[in-house]
Amino acid sequence: xxxxxxxxxxxxxxxxxPKPQLQCRIQPAFRVQVPRCRFYSNEKDPPAADRSEKxxxxxxxxxxxxxxxxxxxxxxxxPDLSKGTPVEEVVKDDKEAVxxxxxxxxxxxxxxxxxxxxxxxRPYSTMTTQPGGGSGLDVGLVDFKPNTPAPGxxxxxxxxxxxxxxxxxxxxxxxxxxxxxxxxxxMRHGEKSVAQRNMSLILQHLRTSPIPTxxxxxxxxxxxxxxxxxxLNPVLYLVLAIDSVAPIIRIRSQKGAAGGGVALQIPVPLxxxxxxxxxxxxxxxxxxxxxNTGSGKGGFAQRVAxxxxxxxxxxxxxxxxxxxxxxxxVAARANVVLPRKR
Amino acid sequence: xxSSQCLRSxxxxxxxxxxxxxxxxxxxxxxxxTACFSISASRCGPPPRKGMIAPPKRGxxxxxxxxxxxxxxxxxxxxxxxxxxxxxxxxxxLSNNNALEVPTLQDLSKETVLKQENEGQVKGLPEAVVDALxxxxxxxxxxxxxxxxxxxxxxxxxxxxxxxxVKQVEDAGKGAAKQTLRRVLVGERLCGKSTLLLQALTVxxxxxWVVINLPDAQDITNAHTEYAPLxxxxxxxxxxxxxxxxxxxxxxxxxxxxxxxxxxxxxxxxPVPIPSKCNLKQxxxxxxxxxxxxWPIFVALxxxxxxxxxxxxxxxxxxxxxxxxxSDYLSADIKPIHSHDLAIVRHFVDHxxxxxxxxxxxxxxxxxxxxxxxxxxxxxxxxxxxxxxxxDPENVPQWNPYKKVDQRVVDCLKDIEVVxxxxxxxxxxxxxxEYYAASGMLRAQVTDPFxxxxxxxxxxxxxxxxxxxxxxxxx
Numbered sequence: 001x002x003x004x005x006x007x008x009x010x011x012x013x014x015x016x017x018p019k020p021q022l023q024c025r026i027q028p029a030f031r032v033q034v035p036r037c038r039f040y041s042n043e044k045d046p047p048a049a050d051r052s053e054k055x056x057x058x059x060x061x062x063x064x065x066x067x068x069x070x071x072x073x074x075x076x077x078x079p080d081l082s083k084g085t086p087v088e089e090v091v092k093d094d095k096e097a098v099x100x101x102x103x104x105x106x107x108x109x110x111x112x113x114x115x116x117x118x119x120x121x122r123p124y125s126t127m128t129t130q131p132g133g134g135s136g137l138d139v140g141l142v143d144f145k146p147n148t149p150a151p152g153x154x155x156x157x158x159x160x161x162x163x164x165x166x167x168x169x170x171x172x173x174x175x176x177x178x179x180x181x182x183x184x185x186x187m188r189h190g191e192k193s194v195a196q197r198n199m200s201l202i203l204q205h206l207r208t209s210p211i212p213t214x215x216x217x218x219x220x221x222x223x224x225x226x227x228x229x230x231x232l233n234p235v236l237y238l239v240l241a242i243d244s245v246a247p248i249i250r251i252r253s254q255k256g257a258a259g260g261g262v263a264l265q266i267p268v269p270l271x272x273x274x275x276x277x278x279x280x281x282x283x284x285x286x287x288x289x290x291x292n293t294g295s296g297k298g299g300f301a302q303r304v305a306x307x308x309x310x311x312x313x314x315x316x317x318x319x320x321x322x323x324x325x326x327x328x329x330v331a332a333r334a335n336v337v338l339p340r341k342r
Numbered sequence: 343x344x345s346s347q348c349l350r351s352x353x354x355x356x357x358x359x360x361x362x363x364x365x366x367x368x369x370x371x372x373x374x375x376t377a378c379f380s381i382s383a384s385r386c387g388p389p390p391r392k393g394m395i396a397p398p399k400r401g402x403x404x405x406x407x408x409x410x411x412x413x414x415x416x417x418x419x420x421x422x423x424x425x426x427x428x429x430x431x432x433x434x435x436l437s438n439n440n441a442l443e444v445p446t447l448q449d450l451s452k453e454t455v456l457k458q459e460n461e462g463q464v465k466g467l468p469e470a471v472v473d474a475l476x477x478x479x480x481x482x483x484x485x486x487x488x489x490x491x492x493x494x495x496x497x498x499x500x501x502x503x504x505x506x507x508v509k510q511v512e513d514a515g516k517g518a519a520k521q522t523l524r525r526v527l528v529g530e531r532l533c534g535k536s537t538l539l540l541q542a543l544t545v546x547x548x549x550x551w552v553v554i555n556l557p558d559a560q561d562i563t564n565a566h567t568e569y570a571p572l573x574x575x576x577x578x579x580x581x582x583x584x585x586x587x588x589x590x591x592x593x594x595x596x597x598x599x600x601x602x603x604x605x606x607x608x609x610x611x612x613p614v615p616i617p618s619k620c621n622l623k624q625x626x627x628x629x630x631x632x633x634x635x636x637w638p639i640f641v642a643l644x645x646x647x648x649x650x651x652x653x654x655x656x657x658x659x660x661x662x663x664x665x666x667x668x669s670d671y672l673s674a675d676i677k678p679i680h681s682h683d684l685a686i687v688r689h690f691v692d693h694x695x696x697x698x699x700x701x702x703x704x705x706x707x708x709x710x711x712x713x714x715x716x717x718x719x720x721x722x723x724x725x726x727x728x729x730x731x732x733x734d735p736e737n738v739p740q741w742n743p744y745k746k747v748d749q750r751v752v753d754c755l756k757d758i759e760v761v762x763x764x765x766x767x768x769x770x771x772x773x774x775x776e777y778y779a780a781s782g783m784l785r786a787q788v789t790d791p792f793x794x795x796x797x798x799x800x801x802x803x804x805x806x807x808x809x810x811x812x813x814x815x816x817x
Contacts, residue, residue, distance in 0.1 A: 179815075200816040207783070208438050208488055231440035232782045234815065291419065295427035 063090050178239045178276065179203075185280045186304070198301040203234040205305035215314025220244040230312070241308040245282065245318045246275035249329040257335075267329035267336060282318045283307050434481045435488035436472065442782035443491050455548045456509055460497040462770055464777040467493045471547045477596040479557035480540040480658075486809050490781050495541050496774050496805075498534075500763050504542045504705075508549060511654055511703045520654075520703035524694055526662070526755070528725050529763030531712030532806025538763060539658050539709040546656035551704070552597050552647055554589075556659040556690065560714070561585070563681045565670035572637065572685055580671065581685045586640055587633035589686070593643075594626035600653060601626065607649060610642035622646055637685060644689075648701040655704035657693055662708040663715040665691065666751045682750050695754035720751035728760040765803030768793060774805070775812055783813045 061069070064079045071078025088109065091097040098109070153160065168174050179199060187195035212227050214220065221244050230237040249267040257264035270278065287307040292299040310316040398404045400421070422430075449466040467475070472493055475481060487493050495501070507523050514521040527535045539555075546553040556562065562585060572579040594601065601622035610616070613635045614628055626643055629636040647655060659665070665687045668678040681687045692698045693706045700706075710721070723741055730738045741747055766774065772793045778784040786792055800808035810816045 196816065200814055203815040204489070207440060208435070210439065232442075233785065293422060293427070294430040296431045298431075 176235050176239075178242065179235060181273065181276060182238065182242070182280055185277065185284065197297070198304070201298045201301035202305045202308070203238065205302055206234040206237045206308065207231055209305070209309055212309055212312045214312070218244075218314030218319055220312065227312075237312070238308060241311045242276050242279045242283070245311055245316070245322050246270075246279035247322050247325045248275065249325065250274075250278065251325065251328055251332065264335055265328065265332040267332055279318070279322075282321055283311060283316075286317055432483050434476065434483055436476070436481065436493050437487075437491060438489050439491075440782075441489060441491040442780065444494075444777060444780045446780070447494055447777075450544070450548060452548050452550070455545055456505055458502070460505075461499070461502045462497065462773055464494050464496050464773055467495065467544060468548075471544055474547045474553070474596040475540060475543060478543065478553065478555040478592050480536075480543050480555060482536055485537065486813065489783050489813060494777065495537070495544065496766075496770060496777075497541075498766060498770055498805075500538055500761055501541045503761060504538070504707075505545055507705055508542075508545050511705060512549065515654060515703045520699070520701065522693070522696070522700045522704055522706065524696060524706045524758055525708075525761050526725065526728070526758050527707060527709040527761050527763060529710075529712075530801075530804060532804055532810075533712070533763045533765065534805045535709045535711065535763055536660050537805075538761075539660055539707055542705070542707055543656060543658055546705075547596070550600050551654045551656050552593075552600055552652075553656045554593055554658070555596075556589070556686070559659055559661045559664035559681075559687075562684060562687055563664050563667075563669035563671075569671050569684070571674075577683065578673070579683055579685045579688060580679060581637040583633045583636050586636035586686060587629040590626045590629035590636055590640060590643070594623050594630075598623050604646070604652060606642075606646060608642070608645055610638070610645065612638050612642060614639075640686075640689075650702070652702050654702050655700050657690060657700075657704065657706045658709070659690055659707070660709045661711040661715055663710055663718045663721055666718045666721050666748070666754075667716055680750065682754070691754050694758070696757065718748070718751060719745070720748045721755065723747070724752060724755035724758060725760055728755075728758050729762065732760070765801065766797070766805055766808065767803065768797055771797045771800075771803050771808060774808065778809075778813050 064081060068078040068081050087101070087105065091101065098106070101109070173180075183192070183195050183199045186198050209231060211231060214227055220240055224240055224244075225233075225236065230240065247270065249269055252266045252268045253263035254266055255263050257266075284304065287300070287304040290303040290306065292303065294302065307316060307318075311318055444464075447464065447466045449468045450460075450471075451468065454460065481487055481493075497505075504525075507525070511521050511523060527538055529535050543553050543555055561567075562582065567582045567585045569580045569582050572581050604622045606616065606620045606622065606625055612628075614632045616628070617624065622643060625639065625646065629639045632639075646652070665681045667681060669681045669684060669687075671679040671684070673679050682691055690706075693700065694708055710725075723739070727738050741752070772788065772790075775784065775793055775796060776788050779786065779788050796808060796811050797803050799811045800806075
């Protein structure tokens with residue numbers, strides 16, 4: 001029986017923030033769903049009911065059920081059990097219960113009782129939305145005008161920042177996390193500026209290269225945008241290529257565990273950053289094996305970009321490498337030591 | 343063994359020497375057969391040591407018995423042809439098929455290019471002009487043309503200054519007094535000096551001027567092309583036949599429609615025969631087939647263009663600092679040749695200094711370069727003087743008399759005027775950022791805070807850094 005009043009829908013308002021972000025990030029293929037809560041009151045029988053055998057020791061149903069049973073006995077019409085009963089209704093005539101209500105509900109009750117229209121008229125409007133502004137209904141857009149100055153707050157020149165503060169507002173996390181990580185992986189001998197130039201060249205190459213053709217035998221991660229969108233969003237292109245070939249496990253060789261001097265191969269799950277790091281290192285290895293066709297500074301960047309395109313198009317040898325690791329992991333899955341169940 | 347038998351077997355051995363190299367090498371008969379008298383130094387060096395044998399040629403199969411990493415097969419594929427790598431590095435790409443077409447982008451045309459309303463707008467270049475600009479090598483590989491669907495330029499404040507100059511020359515051209523305007527384009531690194539020169543050339547092409555552009559002064563003076571003294575010149579000048587021939591072919595390609603309209607009227611005496619009823623384009627094209635006659639052809643072409651009734655001329659050079667110093671060429675007595683003694687450079691510098699005027703009017707533009715340019719104290723000083731003179735003619739800086747200066751440089755830039763390229767204004771920055779966003783190269787909402795952020799990151803609107811911050815993903 002779903003509750004009549006879903007608490008979650010009430011609490012959720014649309015958090016709308018015009019994000020000043022350069023790139024849009026990959027959305028995960030499936031959204032993390034809010035687990036559907038089951039309340040005790042939702043269940044058909046309270047949990048205590050099935051434990052006790054005796055009828056008299058079983059607890060009574062809640063107020064609505066009780067009322068319904070009473071109504072059934074007396075032959076009158078009770079409350080509809082298919083809908084929940086709001087607390088206000090339950091405590092309507094009970095003074096003592098009203099006093100013990102939480103303060104929020106007490107206030108709400110008080111406000112409701114004194115909700116008679118105000119007398120007299122004001123010379124100004126107290127409406128929050130502009131009358132006749134054409135903006136229509138206020139659909140719960142939070143922080144729509146973030147920069148409105150707060151005149152009442154003293155000592156604040158530019159207004160308060162809107163909360164929550166966006167992720168990239170932090171100085172050290174101002175760039176896309178994948179671009180940051182790949183830049184650091186491209187770096188050699190601590191020359192970060194060179195790595196940044198290479199990163200820029202890679203993104204430029206991805207941006208000017210023709211639309212990739214996806215190999216159906218090598219599917220990209222689910223939820224990937226159509227290939228025609230990729231060159232216009234090179235960061236997404238890069239993330240897609242890396243995440244598509246990223247392995248989900250690595251194989252740890254435990255010495256002596258198998259006996260007879262054989263190492264026991266244990267698959268170990270990888271975190272997201274670890275997965276991307278592994279994938280990028282594979283890509284860089286196979287890019288450095290490519291032939292340099294040009295000359296000058298951009299040679300390596302060009303080869304890496306070509307390799308990334310090859311990954312998306314399913315031509316790269318990195319795919320075989322990933323599949324080999326996964327195959328080995330599946331074969332060795334019996335070696336995984338799980339924590340003992342209690 | 344009898345002596346006869348022994349002799350016979352010895353004889354046999356010597357016959358078999360060719361067949362059995364291993365025996366032969368041990369036999370006494372393998373004394374090296376050298377000529378009695380030789381001046382060759384073949385045996386002077388020490389014998390090759392073991393392990394010093396030259397590595398096998400590329401693509402040759404060798405025995406590789408190594409195991410592991412070193413056993414990887416050698417790359418036997420074909421290497422790029424000579425010059426191919428450089429061509430790839432210097433390739434100029436002017437379009438990006440992935441970029442979106444900007445629907446509001448309008449092309450410049452002959453009529454609209456001089457209008458004042460263009461200021462602060464992004465305008466497209468018509469295809470004919472793009473071809474012409476490509477022919478005169480006005481596009482540089484470092485510029486961001488390859489990101490957009492087709493080339494477009496921002497008509498910024500300095501562009502409008504140059505457009506004013508063009509108007510001025512054309513208005514003066516209607517009267518008797520023709521005007522020659524000379525400007526040096528200066529500014530910080532990446533502030534768009536070469537692009538401004540390109541914009542000026544664009545206006546020239548659109549207004550049917552004759553446009554002559556020296557794409558990079560370094561190419562003239564770095565001794566990569568052949569040179570020869572010009573007979574009968576005092577002091578000796580040096581011509582560069584290959585470079586001049588190339589320049590003439592560029593002029594002919596880029597200005598073809600203009601040059602075709604005019605017939606040769608003077609009787610130039612050239613070492614090559616001129617076809618009868620020859621127009622100026624054909625005259626310029628003569629140099630392609632006869633590079634050795636290219637300098638006389640260039641002089642003849644210039645004389646033709648100086649005849650009355652011919653269009654104004656726009657002369658441009660980029661990276662001008664390279665032609666303000668000694669070139670890398672050497673004279674017959676092993677002294678460096680000053681760049682002003684090279685015939686092409688002399689020709690240009692005479693017009694830049696105002697020593698020779700353009701008969702039909704025109705503009706001489708010299709752009710400095712922020713990267714890859716030598717420090718020329720005389721040039722820097724002259725620019726300072728020119729800027730100070732514009733502010734207050736009475737109060738100009740003086741050269742420190744105890745320091746050496748190249749007097750030829752100071753003389754040639756004596757009364758030059760300077761166009762200082764500053765950063766974009768915020769409105770211009772907004773226009774260009776909106777163009778980036780409309781092309782799909784920038785994924786952001788163009789708001790005032792965003793524009794201000796990029797404008798400040800770009801050093802108060804330096805357009806090169808603005809592009810880098812907004813489009814190039816250069817962190």
